[in-house]
Amino acid sequence: TFTLLTNTFRHTRNKMRVRRPALLCELHSHTTWSDGELSLPELVDLYGTAGFNMLCVTDHVLRADDPWPADNGRACVSADNVPDYLAEIERERARALSAFGLLLVPGLELTYNDRDPDRACHAVAVGLERFVSMDNGPAAAMETARAAGAAIVVAHPHELGAPAGVRAPTRYFSRRWRELDGLFDRVELFNSGHLFGWVADKGLPPVACGDLHRAEQFPGWTTLVPCEHDAEALVEYLRSPRPVFLTRLE
Numbered sequence: 001t002f003t004l005l006t007n008t009f010r011h012t013r014n015k016m017r018v019r020r021p022a023l024l025c026e027l028h029s030h031t032t033w034s035d036g037e038l039s040l041p042e043l044v045d046l047y048g049t050a051g052f053n054m055l056c057v058t059d060h061v062l063r064a065d066d067p068w069p070a071d072n073g074r075a076c077v078s079a080d081n082v083p084d085y086l087a088e089i090e091r092e093r094a095r096a097l098s099a100f101g102l103l104l105v106p107g108l109e110l111t112y113n114d115r116d117p118d119r120a121c122h123a124v125a126v127g128l129e130r131f132v133s134m135d136n137g138p139a140a141a142m143e144t145a146r147a148a149g150a151a152i153v154v155a156h157p158h159e160l161g162a163p164a165g166v167r168a169p170t171r172y173f174s175r176r177w178r179e180l181d182g183l184f185d186r187v188e189l190f191n192s193g194h195l196f197g198w199v200a201d202k203g204l205p206p207v208a209c210g211d212l213h214r215a216e217q218f219p220g221w222t223t224l225v226p227c228e229h230d231a232e233a234l235v236e237y238l239r240s241p242r243p244v245f246l247t248r249l250e
Helices: 002-013 040-049 069-074 082-100 138-147 172-176 197-201 230-236
Strands: 021-026 054-062 103-113 123-125 151-154 186-191 207-208 221-225 245-248
Touching: 040 054, 040 082, 054 069, 054 082, 054 123, 054 230, 069 151, 082 103, 103 138, 123 138, 123 172, 123 230, 138 151, 151 230, 186 197, 207 221, 207 245, 221 230
Parallel strands: 021 054, 054 103, 151 186, 186 207
Antiparallel strands: 021 221, 103 123, 123 151, 221 245
């Protein structure tokens, strides 16, 4: 693991010529709009107090027959409530910027759950400001979201086997990443406390995300992006081949 990280960071350092300060960004987080335990204002206070520059709010959107809402007694973002979801992000945007200098960026986690891990896939659409259906599968959703202007970050890309402590592995991407070329921009090398070393082995463009659901998960691995303090600039940078910094906050 040490060799892998050393080589990854050396490669990033050698490629990057920083011309502006790198911004501390959380690209993957959840609220009570889906399976998070914090309200949006609570999430803003957590990251704002910690000095983050950008916070991407990426609650889950599910396919119509996904059993998660019925099993858990909670809804996720849907075609019916996505206007209210985006409106609350917009309302919090001014407070976050004024109180903390924290820029809120809307998004969704394109979530395709399946009992077969080889069919299960999650991808974060950073900067997405419209509903995207999951009913036609993860590839179609990624294509639609990217066409709508979002940056697509593949989340927790598990490999073959059932990782310890993971109830629902998502292996669709690791089986099909070559076929999905052009539909994604970045891949989580780190998700919360999990390292997906195969992402670095294959040379896929890495990011590090907190995937925060509960306050006690904070802090952890995160991404520094050398872009302007602007949502469109963040999305444009993530969609480019330019490298980012990965760091762990203690």
